[in-house]
Amino acid sequence: YSxxxxxxxxxxxxxxxxxxxxxxxxxxxxxxIVSQNIESSMKLLGINLIKEI
Structure with missing residues (x-):
């Protein structure tokens, strides 16, 4: 899905x-909305997101 x-x-x-x-x-x-959805999906998968590059 992600x-x-x-x-x-x-x-x-x-x-x-x-x-x-x-x-x-x-x-x-x-x-x-898409950003929040991707962030939630990544958290469920145990993947940490980078907020800034």
Missing amino acids: IQLCRLFNSYYNIERILDSTNEESKIILLG
Whole structure:
């Protein structure tokens, strides 16, 4: 599930313009939901996430 979600969002992110788009607020909300979902999935798998690079 986590890998599929990451792949799907990566495809979406490469196609869609998030900032300066007509639906910017909705897309930012979607980004947050996907981010939370990935973070929760990684915690369940025992994988620590890096917050900053």
